[in-house]
Amino acid sequence: xxxxxxxxxxxxxxxxxxxxxxxxxxxxxxxxxxxxxxxxxxxxxxxxxxxxxxxxxxxxxxxxxxxxxxxxxxxxxxxxxxxxxxxxxxxxxxxxxxxxxxxxxxxxxxxxxxxxxxxxxxxxxxxxxxxxxxxxxxxxxxxxxxxxxxxxxxxxxxxxxxxxxxxxxxxxxxxxxxxxxxxxxxxxxxxxxxxxxxxxxxxxxxxxxxxxxxxxxxxxxxxxxxxxxxxxxxxxxxxxxxxxxxxxxxxxxxxxxxxxxxxxxxxxxxxxxxxxxxxxxxxxxxxxxxxxxxxxxxxxxxxxxxxxxxxxxxxxxxxxxxxxxxxxxxxxxxxxxxxxxxxxxxxxxxxxxxxxxxxxxxxxxxxxxxxxxxxxxxxxxxxxxxxxxxxxxxxxxxxxxxxxxxxxxxxxxxxxxxxxxxxxxxxxxxxxxxxxxxxxxxxxxxxxxxxxxx
Numbered sequence: 001x002x003x004x005x006x007x008x009x010x011x012x013x014x015x016x017x018x019x020x021x022x023x024x025x026x027x028x029x030x031x032x033x034x035x036x037x038x039x040x041x042x043x044x045x046x047x048x049x050x051x052x053x054x055x056x057x058x059x060x061x062x063x064x065x066x067x068x069x070x071x072x073x074x075x076x077x078x079x080x081x082x083x084x085x086x087x088x089x090x091x092x093x094x095x096x097x098x099x100x101x102x103x104x105x106x107x108x109x110x111x112x113x114x115x116x117x118x119x120x121x122x123x124x125x126x127x128x129x130x131x132x133x134x135x136x137x138x139x140x141x142x143x144x145x146x147x148x149x150x151x152x153x154x155x156x157x158x159x160x161x162x163x164x165x166x167x168x169x170x171x172x173x174x175x176x177x178x179x180x181x182x183x184x185x186x187x188x189x190x191x192x193x194x195x196x197x198x199x200x201x202x203x204x205x206x207x208x209x210x211x212x213x214x215x216x217x218x219x220x221x222x223x224x225x226x227x228x229x230x231x232x233x234x235x236x237x238x239x240x241x242x243x244x245x246x247x248x249x250x251x252x253x254x255x256x257x258x259x260x261x262x263x264x265x266x267x268x269x270x271x272x273x274x275x276x277x278x279x280x281x282x283x284x285x286x287x288x289x290x291x292x293x294x295x296x297x298x299x300x301x302x303x304x305x306x307x308x309x310x311x312x313x314x315x316x317x318x319x320x321x322x323x324x325x326x327x328x329x330x331x332x333x334x335x336x337x338x339x340x341x342x343x344x345x346x347x348x349x350x351x352x353x354x355x356x357x358x359x360x361x362x363x364x365x366x367x368x369x370x371x372x373x374x375x376x377x378x379x380x381x382x383x384x385x386x387x388x389x390x391x392x393x394x395x396x397x398x399x400x401x402x403x404x405x406x407x408x409x410x411x412x413x414x415x416x417x418x419x420x421x422x423x424x425x426x427x428x429x430x431x432x433x434x435x436x437x438x439x440x441x442x443x444x445x446x447x448x449x450x451x452x453x454x
Contacts, residue, residue, distance in 0.1 A: 010046070010054070010086045029091040032078060037085070038066035053180035054084035056148075084184050144185055144194055152182060156201045159208060163322040164364040167402030168212035169445070175212070179205050196236050203232035203241045207248050208322060215366070217406025219256035226252060239273040244323055246272070247283035254290050255407055262290035276314035278325035284310050285333035292340035304337055320363040328357035332367050335374045344378040351375050365403055369395045373411045380418045388415055389427035393434055402445065404438045 018025040020040050028036040038051055052062040055077075064070040072078060075094075082089050144152075155178050163171055182202045190198065210225035226249035233245040250265035266287035270280060288303030311330050318326045331354035338347035351371050358368045372395035379388035392415040396404055416424070416432045424432075 010041070012086045012088070014040070014044070015087050015091055026091060029087065030093065032072070032092055034072040034078075034081060035066055035068045037081070037087075038062060041085070042066060049177050050180060051085075053177040054184050055081045056084065056181065056184065059177070083188070144190060144198070149194060149197055152178070152185075152201050153197065156204050160204065160322045163208050163211075164320055164366075167400065168215045168405060169402060172209060172212050175205055175209050179209065196238070199232045199235040200238055200241055203229050203236055203245055204323070206232055207245055210252070211248065211322075214252050214255065215405045215407045217256065217410065219252060222252055222256075239275070240277055240279065242272050243269045243277060243283065244279040247279045247286065248323075250283060250286050250290075254286065254293070255410070259290040259293045263287050263294075266290070276310055278311075278314050278316040279323070281307060281310040281314050281316075281330065282325045282333075285330055285337075289333050289337040289340070292337040297341055300337055300341060304334060307334070318357075326357075328354050329367065331357070332371055335371050339374040339377050339381075342381055344381055347374065347378050351378075365399050366405075366408065369399050369403075369408055370411060372398075373408070373415065376412075376415045377418060380415060385419045385423050386425055386427040388419065389425075389431040392416075393427075393431045396434065396438060401441070404442065406439075406442070409435050409438055409442070 015025055015029060018040065020028060020036055025037075025040055028040075038048070041051055042048060048062040048066065049059040052059040055062070057065075057077075061070065065072060072081070078092060079089070079094055081087065082092055082094055159171070159175060159178065166174075179202070182198055182205065186195065186198050186202065206225050206229035210222045210229055213219075213222035213225060226245070229245040230242075230249060233241040236242075246265055246269035250262045250269065253259060253261035253265070266283040269283040270287075273280075284303060285307040288300050288307050291303050292300035294300075307330065311325070311327075314325075316325045316327075318328070331350050335347055335350045335354060338344075338350055351374060354371055355368055358364065358371075362368050373392055376388040376392035376395065379385075379391060392412045396408055396412050399408065412431065412435050416428060416435070419428050
């Protein structure tokens with residue numbers, strides 16, 4: 001589903017050797033028959049949504065163009081199509097690539113512009129004035145209108161709003177088009193302020209993609225997307241995004257890797273800026289939880305106090321949107337820390353408080369499920385094995401089917417593993433079998449045999 005993000009899917013060789021209905025595609029390019037171009041790509045597995053993102057139009061508009069109900073005649077749009085689809089400009093009669101002079105261009109310019117040796121091509125007053133005007137134009141030019149940039153950011157904000165409550169498979173398909181659009185716009189020369197905003201959007205979109213992949217258990221792909229998110233955040237030059245991307249990326253090794261890396265990445269996030277922020281509080285809480293899991297009890301308890309201080313200083317309103325860190329999410333992380341420390345009495349208290357804040361019908365179902373699984377691990381520590389298995393099974397079963405992802409199932413499997421083999425009664429065996437069944441069903445869904453949209 002993420003292939004729409006890759007312009008490389010459009011093989012430039014198609015435009016020289018491809019055919020459509022027995023005729024060379026280049027003939028349709030010469031006529032600027034965009035409808036055929038779109039249908040040709042669609043026949044090769046590139047969706048209209050992907051085409052739309054690559055050329056900067058809506059998916060509906062792309063479909064209408066392919067059907068012939070809309071015509072493309074504007075030169076600027078034709079240029080955008082050529083750039084987005086890797087079509088040589090000359091193939092569509094758009095002239096040579098701009099700003100890339102050939103050797104012949106340079107030679108002709110020299111031969112027909114007699115100048116003294118060592119004289120710059122623009123030393124005369126008229127040449128300097130033209131050069132200055134052209135430089136100003138180049139610096140102020142942008143292929144992104146202010147409204148287009150606002151729409152990109154509005155779409156990103158909408159994804160942030162709905163992300164926590166939507167299944168990761170559904171979100172990946174929704175995020176893909178916006179990622180591809182930002183990619184195409186970023187490949188063109190943009191003013192620094194515009195590029196910074198595009199990079200900021202890219203950082204948020206990439207972080208959501210990485211988180212969705214992490215929830216699905218695809219750690220290797222998630223790691224690459226977190227790397228992209230950090231790269232984009234750094235390119236935005238926004239310290240808040242730089243902290244956010246690293247704090248979020250630190251969660252991956254906690255769930256699927258080495259918690260030592262979580263501590264290291266959280267430290268990197270906290271070192272970026274002295275200003276308190278919700279993402280900084282998240283980094284501190286994630287660090288404390290990882291230290292507790294590593295058995296560094298004194299450091300973990302100090303980390304819990306640090307997380308409390310940073311949260312009290314930064315604050316965050318109660319919200320279910322992605323990347324927010326309200327009190328209930330702080331308690332979610334502290335539940336994990338207290339569980340790993342073995343402070344079961346305090347963990348139960350934190351878990352009760354957190355679940356009351358999430359409410360009986362939470363919009364973010366995965367957090368309460370993971371908190372319930374923390375409780376199951378606490379019950380194991382208190383030697384209440386059967387009860388632990390029942391609580392863990394209910395936590396998984398209470399999720400919508402598409403939310404029973406590997407991040408939840410692997411933690412449920414931890415509950416089974418934590419119970420000594422001789423003490424694994426009927427309830428524990430049923431939990432283990434249920435986890436296996438859910439994983440099998442998850443593989444079936446990932447193979448595309450079920451509809452992803454709820």
